[in-house]
Amino acid sequence: MIKLTGVEKKYGRKSILNGITFEADKGQITCLIGINGAGKTTILQAIMGLTPYQKGEITIDGEKLSPAVMEKVTYIPDAMTLLPKMRIKDAFQFMSDFYQNWNGKRAKEILEFFKLQEDERISQLSKGNTAKVNLLMGLAMDADYILMDEPFSGIDIFSREQIADVFSSHLVEDRGVIITTHEISDIEHLIDKAVLLADGVVRKEFMTEQVREEESKSVIDVMREVYKG
Amino acid sequence: MKLFGKLVNFEFMRFLPIYITLLVIVFLIEAASVIFYAFMVKSEITESIVKHGLSKEQFLQDNGYASMVNILSSFIFSLPVVIAAVTIFIYILFIWYRDWLGKNTFIYRLLMLPVKRIQLFFSKGATILMLVFGLVAFQVAILPVLQVILKLVIPVDYRLDLTTQGMIRSLYYLRFLLPENFIDFIINYGFGIAFVILLFTMILIERSYRFRGVFMAVFYGIGALILVFSPYILQVIMKDYFFDNELLWMQFAIAIILSIISVFLSNHLLNKKIRV
Amino acid sequence: MAIHFDKREAVYIQVIRYFKEQIAIGELKSGQEIPSRRELAQQLKINPNTVQRAYKEMEEEGLIYTDGNKPSIVTEEKKRIKEIRESLITEAIDQFVDRITSLQIPKEQVFELVQSKLNEPGREGEEKHD
Incomplete structure (x- = not known):
């Protein structure tokens, strides 16, 4: 379980996170929803220790961030973080050099699924393919948790469909997934839990099937209540 | 520890293209200055002895022996050393900033590696140290090669050959880097x-x-x-x-x-x- | 296999209803293998945990049966299948009667309207199942 308790972050005088508390379980897809600037990306970065926070605590299966946790959690940012002159296969080599949990067989499998070539250079990839390679680098790790930042932003409809398919596939089976988005409609039925954010606080945390079953509300109905009500 | 080695190797390989270019430039400038010196001395010899009919002994008394010492202590030989030093200095800064700058921010990858983050610090430091040692070793290795150029142009009678040790002592920077x-x-x-x-x-x-x-x-x-x-x-x-x-x-x-x-x-x- | 999901109803309930309908109309036959949880999640583009829950409920209701690691199959109990059919019909009629009652339409008129609706061309095919 990834657990955030009262995480606060200020940048200068500006508050970015004002006491974020939520949990993301293994075996579930947790979706952080909020408009841009709500602090979604910052939360994922804070989990990975890529940005400092002043108060609160983040634990992964009860542990604080450590080198071992980096094998356990993999973060897929919404920007390319591989070197431009690398070929996809060089990136694979880099990952297999450093991570015990890198699953080369699965990397090849996903490469095929996305119809990418391992000789392609990172700098030559289209926007859609960049998103796919990013996803691939994360999914090919035998990690317990995957954090994905806006996997659907700014890419074409077919890439979106392919990426959405990943969520119901064996690729995320039994893993804990945290995904951020400002656009829920593509994945409304794919997520287990929704965490609604605004201005650096969690406005509501709920299981999607539960609000459908007990309150006959769609995820968007709940969002409307929270953000407009 | 195994990962640390891989990190150093990775950092080193990233700089390798520029590094090799740097070594080539150092060699070319030094070789050019040796060639220039050698032909200058040769033409002096020709002028003095053939045109003015000076004897070998007279010439040597006036001009001294042609030797690597004269080149190694000349201003032109500072140039490649300064170029190398400036390049390394810039890279001490760039070795970090390159991971943040540009479209693809590689620092994400580095910080998320399953190693203690201070190892990134040490690996970059070790890379700089290797670059410096590499340059020093390269400089020492090409000294005899440069002397060969001199040997090819200037007859042995007009030459004072040095051992590598002697050449190292003559080059101020090397005396400092290889005390x-x-x-x-x-x-x-x-x-x-x-x-x-x-x-x-x-x-x-x-x-x-x-x-x-x-x-x-x-x-x-x-x-x-x-x-x-x-x-x-x-x-x-x-x-x-x-x-x-x-x-x-x-x-x-x-x-x-x-x-x-x-x-x-x-x-x-x-x-x-x-x-x- | 495709379901048009109502976004305001629990997905697992909709999956169960879909299976009941398929069993009732004979599209899924007694003893027939059904897709694995993962396959169904992929086909319907829904969360595998939701499918898992639907399958668990269906198993408890005796709609499907799983033997060890083999794929789940539709129940072989004829009586259960008949019950499913009947419960679906009862459910549909109940809903219909509820609505009609609230509209306060005379019985005769209801029968007449139902009759003519069912006799509309193009209905024949569907009628066979019911």
Whole structure:
């Protein structure tokens, strides 16, 4: 379980996170929803220790961030973080050099699924393919948790469909997934839990099937209540 | 430890294209200056002996033997060394900033590697050290090659050949980088390493606190320099109480203490303060 | 296999209803293998945990049966299948009667309207199942 308790972050005088508390379980897809600037990306970065926070605590299966946790959690940012002159296969080599949990067989499998070539250079990839390679680098790790930042932003409809398919596939089976988005409609039925954010606080945390079953509300109905009500 | 080796290798390979270019440039400039010198001396010999009918002994009395010493101590030979030093210095900064700058921010990948983050610090430092050692080794290795050029142009009677050892002694920078005394070696590289650690720490302060960090880093850097040179202030106050080498050892001790503090500070910044 | 999901109703309930309908109209036959949880999640583009829950409920209701690691199959109990059909019909009629009652339409008129609706061309095919 990834657990955030009262995480606060200020940048200068500006508050970015004002006491974020939520949990993301293994075996579930947790979706952080909020408009841009709500602090979604910052939360994922804070989990990975890529940005400092002043108060609160983040634990992964009860542990604080450590080198071992980096094998356990993999973060897929919404920007390319591989070197431009690398070929996809060089990136694979880099990952297999450093991570015990890198699953080369699965990397090849996903490469095929996305119809990418391992000789392609990172700098030559289209926007859609960049998103796919990013996803691939994360999914090919035998990690317990995957954090994905806006996997659907700014890419074409077919890439979106392919990426959405990943969520119901064996690729995320039994893993804990945290995904951020400002656009829920593509994945409304794919997520287990929704965490609604605004201005650096969690406005509501709920299981999607539960609000459908007990309150006959769609995820968007709940969002409307929270953000407009 | 295995991962540390891979990190160093990775960092080294990233700089390799520029590094090889640098080595080639160093060699070309040095070779060109040797060739220029050799032909200049040759034409002097020709002029004196053939045109003016001077004897060999007279010529040597006026001009001395043609030797690598003359080139190694000339201004033109400083140029490649300065180019190399500036390149390495820029790379001490760039080795960090390149991971943040540009469209693809590689620092994400580095910070998420399953290694202690201070290892990134040490791997980059080790890479710089390797680059320096590599340059020194390259310089030493090409000295005999350069002398061969001289041998091909100037007849043996007009030449004074040097051993590699002799050439190293003649090149001021190499005398500094490859001192014959082991203690000097330790002190020279100790100060060098301390300097790199200080710069790295200043970079990490800036990368952690960004705009505010620029001032903090400058403050830290100036503070460190003042501390390192504080023995001289003490010397003035104490009216030349210490011997020169006592002052040096004091400076050395301060540099080591500052380096240790810097490494701990960097470790803290990398773990708690760094931002992508 | 495709379901048009109502976004305001629990997905697992909709999956169960879909299976009941398929069993009732004979599209899924007694003893027939059904897709694995993962396959169904992929086909319907829904969360595998939701499918898992639907399958668990269906198993408890005796709609499907799983023997060890083999794929789940539709129940072989004829009686259960008949019950499913009947419960679906009852459910549909209940809903219909509820609505009609609230509209306060005379019985005769209801029968007449139902009759003519069912006799509309193009209804024949569907009628066979019911």
